[in-house]
Amino acid sequence: MGRTERGAALGPLESEVMDVLWRGSDAVPVRGVLTELNRDRTSPLAYTTVMTVLSRLAERGVVRRRPAGRGYAYEAAASSPAEIAVRRLLDDYGDAALVSFVDQVDADEHLRSRLRRLVDGG
Numbered sequence: 001m002g003r004t005e006r007g008a009a010l011g012p013l014e015s016e017v018m019d020v021l022w023r024g025s026d027a028v029p030v031r032g033v034l035t036e037l038n039r040d041r042t043s044p045l046a047y048t049t050v051m052t053v054l055s056r057l058a059e060r061g062v063v064r065r066r067p068a069g070r071g072y073a074y075e076a077a078a079s080s081p082a083e084i085a086v087r088r089l090l091d092d093y094g095d096a097a098l099v100s101f102v103d104q105v106d107a108d109e110h111l112r113s114r115l116r117r118l119v120d121g122g
Contacts, residue, residue: 009085017053027073
């Protein structure tokens with residue numbers, strides 16, 4: 001999945017941060033995210049930059065944070081870029097987004113069939 005698809009829901013640095021969290025199996029402290037992000041950079045990011053990005057992602061509900069020592073450890077609250085995009089769409093447009101979705105599915109038998117299969121677990 002390319003950066004352009006994620007671009008609607010996340011900025012470039014936010015996408016990189018989420019990639020680090022999705023690769024990990026446990027919550028990661030800011031320092032761990034920073035280390036991973038700076039691994040291949042010629043111009044390293046500042047600790048405060050990564051901390052701010054993670055804090056904003058937590059405020060948006062994209063990541064969860066828990067106390068860890070004197071700071072926080074972060075883990076992805078969303079399982080994919082698509083989930084983030086849907087959450088943002090619903091946050092931005094609420095019921096109008098749901099009504100539009102239902103209208104689209106109602107008007108297209110192929111989409112209705114796909115949705116039925118997904119809801120039925122297959």
